[in-house]
Amino acid sequence: MSKARQNGLKAYVKNLFMRAMRPGLAPLHARLDRLEAELGLARQRAAKDRGELDYWRWLIKRGGSEKQHGEPFAVVFGRWQRHRLLKLAEYLGLPQDDRPGNIDEWCRARSVVEIGAGPYPAVAAAKKGWKRCVAVDPLARGYVEEGLLPSACEGVTYIEAQGEDVPLPSNFADLVVCENCLDHVSDPAAVVREMHRLLKPGGLVWFFVDLSDHRDYMHPHPMTEARVRELFEGFVLVGQELTPHKAHPKAHSGLRALLRKPAHAPEPAVVAPPRPATRGGVNGALPPAPRYALGGQEDAGAPVAREPEIKVSNGRAVGAPGR
Numbered sequence: 001m002s003k004a005r006q007n008g009l010k011a012y013v014k015n016l017f018m019r020a021m022r023p024g025l026a027p028l029h030a031r032l033d034r035l036e037a038e039l040g041l042a043r044q045r046a047a048k049d050r051g052e053l054d055y056w057r058w059l060i061k062r063g064g065s066e067k068q069h070g071e072p073f074a075v076v077f078g079r080w081q082r083h084r085l086l087k088l089a090e091y092l093g094l095p096q097d098d099r100p101g102n103i104d105e106w107c108r109a110r111s112v113v114e115i116g117a118g119p120y121p122a123v124a125a126a127k128k129g130w131k132r133c134v135a136v137d138p139l140a141r142g143y144v145e146e147g148l149l150p151s152a153c154e155g156v157t158y159i160e161a162q163g164e165d166v167p168l169p170s171n172f173a174d175l176v177v178c179e180n181c182l183d184h185v186s187d188p189a190a191v192v193r194e195m196h197r198l199l200k201p202g203g204l205v206w207f208f209v210d211l212s213d214h215r216d217y218m219h220p221h222p223m224t225e226a227r228v229r230e231l232f233e234g235f236v237l238v239g240q241e242l243t244p245h246k247a248h249p250k251a252h253s254g255l256r257a258l259l260r261k262p263a264h265a266p267e268p269a270v271v272a273p274p275r276p277a278t279r280g281g282v283n284g285a286l287p288p289a290p291r292y293a294l295g296g297q298e299d300a301g302a303p304v305a306r307e308p309e310i311k312v313s314n315g316r317a318v319g320a321p322g323r
Ligand SMILES: C[S@@+](CC[C@H](N)C(=O)[O-])C[C@H]1O[C@@H](n2cnc3c(N)ncnc32)[C@H](O)[C@@H]1O
Pocket: 052, 115, 116, 117, 118, 119, 120, 121, 122, 136, 137, 138, 139, 161, 162, 163, 164, 178, 179, 180, 181, 184, 185, 186, 187, 323
């Protein structure tokens, strides 16, 4: 056994012995343990935030976008985020062009919160803005104060906060957007609970995450399809797809989904796998609501959904700039 390991073990046994000898100090020890755990989490978060902000500085200020993609950051991300918004239009069965009732008019009439927004959030791609539009990110201050935001973000209010604890009232939003963020946060379940709280009954979550086995300090919670389903069990799945488009080079694919907070309490848990994505075409009407076997009331008695027949192509990632 190495010297360091021996010393660590000795300190541990000594600590246990001291605690056993002085039971009256147990509450104090418990408090110190909690403080130590909180400090550890705070240190981890600070390291993650530094790494994340350095990446964006490099991409935006130091020309990393031109090196990687041949065009400035605002152009690359503007095109990419617009594409994501048009994808939402496709899921909602709304026109993606200038016809009445298109996605931009839909956004104009709604309140949105984007969690883990980054310096060019998807919400900034709505051409007519939103009723209310809030971007939540622990790095908000850095993004704003360092001048990293493009002009498209002028109508977006940035709040510096963790997605686990968003300082906005309940039932604030018609739509919560969470793009390429849930594997970055400290507590994914707490973030999904916040999405649920922030949404009005019947409100929607527009969601994307990498599916991956790769874990590092910036991506502490690699996601699988099963884990995502478990996290969102309080929501109804409107549609989903697996896609070769992914954000991190070590991810194997991406998961795109539209989910709905149930309109009626008590809120049901989805207990069966979701059906394949049901998406309307350009002119399509709103897709029919998918049917699930539910633990609660909504659509109870519907046939049990089958495993989605979704194929992931082996093609190279082409959508999102690599991270
Ligand atoms: C990979 S970036 C994605 C940014 C943007 N959504 C996009 O797709 O371009 C992940 C973002 O999540 C943010 N983030 C990290 N931990 C978070 C947390 N606990 N709550 C909310 N956002 C977080 C990071 O600061 C960063 O801006």
